[in-house]
Amino acid sequence: MMRRVAITGLGVVAPGGIGVKEYWDLLTAGRTATRTISFYDPSQFRSRVAAECDFDPLAAGLSQQETRRLDRAAQFAVVSTREALADSGLDTSALDPGRIGTSLGSAVGCTTSLEREYAVVSDGGREWLVDHTYAIPQLYRHFVPSSMAAEVGQAAGAEGPAAVVSTGCTSGLDSLGHAVELIREGTCDVMIAGATEAPISPITSACFDAILATTPRNDTPESACRPFDRTRSGLVLGEGAAVLVLEELESARARGAHVYAEIAGFAQRCNAYHMTGLKPDGREMSEAIDAALAEARIDPSAIDYINAHGSGTKMNDRHETGAFKRSLGEHAYRTAISSIKSMIGHSLGAIGSLEIAACALAMEHGVLPPTANLHEPDPDLDLDYIPLTAREKQTDVVLSVGSGFGGFQSAMVLARPERSIA
Known part of the structure; x- marks a missing residue:
């Protein structure tokens, strides 16, 4: 095993x-x-x-x-x-x-x-x-x-x-x-x-x-x-x-350690498309999400929260929204999403680990961090992006994604260890 x-x-x-x-x-x-x-x-x-x-x-x-x-x-x-x-x-x-x-x-x-x-x-x-x-x-x-x-x-x-x-x-x-x-x-x-x-x-x-x-x-x-x-x-x-x-x-x-979460799945892809450009359909990120969920043996409908890459660029926002819809289907519309980059900026290589720490804390405390400065939602981004105020919600499965220059797309799934394994 x-x-x-x-x-x-x-x-x-x-x-x-x-x-x-x-x-x-x-x-x-x-x-x-x-x-x-x-x-x-x-x-x-x-x-x-x-x-x-x-x-x-x-x-x-x-x-x-x-x-x-x-x-x-x-x-x-x-x-x-x-x-x-x-x-x-x-x-x-x-x-x-x-x-x-x-x-x-x-x-x-x-x-x-x-x-x-x-x-x-x-x-x-x-x-x-x-x-x-x-x-x-x-x-x-x-x-x-x-x-x-x-x-x-x-x-x-x-x-x-x-x-x-x-x-x-x-x-x-x-x-x-x-x-x-x-x-x-x-x-x-x-x-x-x-x-x-x-x-x-x-x-x-x-x-x-x-x-x-x-x-x-x-x-x-x-x-x-x-x-x-x-x-x-x-x-x-x-x-x-x-x-x-x-x-x-x-x-x-x-040893009686306190466990914040289990890292249940991880996957990465490269779009082999453009150094900085992203396609709006989000296919490459979606493939990374699908592979991470498959490794974790978790159905997309089990995801309670998504920590988005959410860099603040129009290209990235559209790409992510497309990816979430491709991977989660109708469940994407019922899943809470936010970006902590709105508060702490984009620290390039460090941000993915900072976001995983935030995801572990969200699971620990039953609170989802908000997206600051989200006053006028883009009508083209029709998912549940949490605006302004933190939301209380117990979570068992959390997805965090990242997108990087060079076409890199990564996805990581955190879960409570007590969940049943398929």
Whole structure:
């Protein structure tokens, strides 16, 4: 019989909330953490808003040496890992470290440090031949994204398989999917898995400006991200991290662990169509949903809630709506859907793990987070997208989906372990 995988610990660094409790309070209150960019002067850019984390590494428990050594994204990951392990109650020192693995997602790696150091060694971009002697000793760590997975492994005492999964905006789902497979196949008993991202930098702003993906709604940053709203005009960049402790279900039960949910199914597809474009029928996302449900042995009619990708672009909203209808049929019209990107922005590779953490908390508390800023529903999007206010609802099965540049489509199904298995 296939080994089953449970979520037993959560750790979060997010805009508007450092830590799981603060994060959940923000989501259920429907508050937005989007604001005018403060990390640098954004005046030269078309889109000047983002969802920034109010993060003090020392206050979050990192040492001065760790703060100096680690890129901001790695700092997020280590802090989230420590919270997740504490939440799980798991004593990793009592386990075989070779049976504990690490899987971390990130789309753009150590962008913040790399851009900062390039500005230093090139004298603000004025020198074509850079002077490496001005670079910090830690530059190699920032250049190699695998260093982030190594830091998480060190924080957890994990000596098993370690990987960085980088599949664009689906990285946070795909890293969890990779972790689940390692437990199912028997390679690991415990996985420290999730994703981290700190992409808010001039180079990122310039890239997203170039493809007109980010919103130009700069005058009202708190309401700039408007998934499913008729007036939506693009995504809002974000940052953050979520790390989950995943365990083989029976082992978790045997030690009396609290189980948030079981990761029952996962699948990913690529549309092989366009780097950024999506077809409105949602076929590729639908195929990922169908495959994830089949792996979970769950009928589409059992889905109680969908955490949508909901980036705030018209193309994505239409694609998702089409996918939900293809996969769920008439049940799609009876299923509650929302997007938390409306509150915490789109943190690229990290967002999928942040969304799975939100889904686990929704199942735990019987509350579905809303879609903020959804005042004027797009008449073409005729499903039950939860507007403005959280909704109380007990859920047994939750679907979370992601869509990424390159044509990536991923779907993950969470379920209560007590459900009957077909």
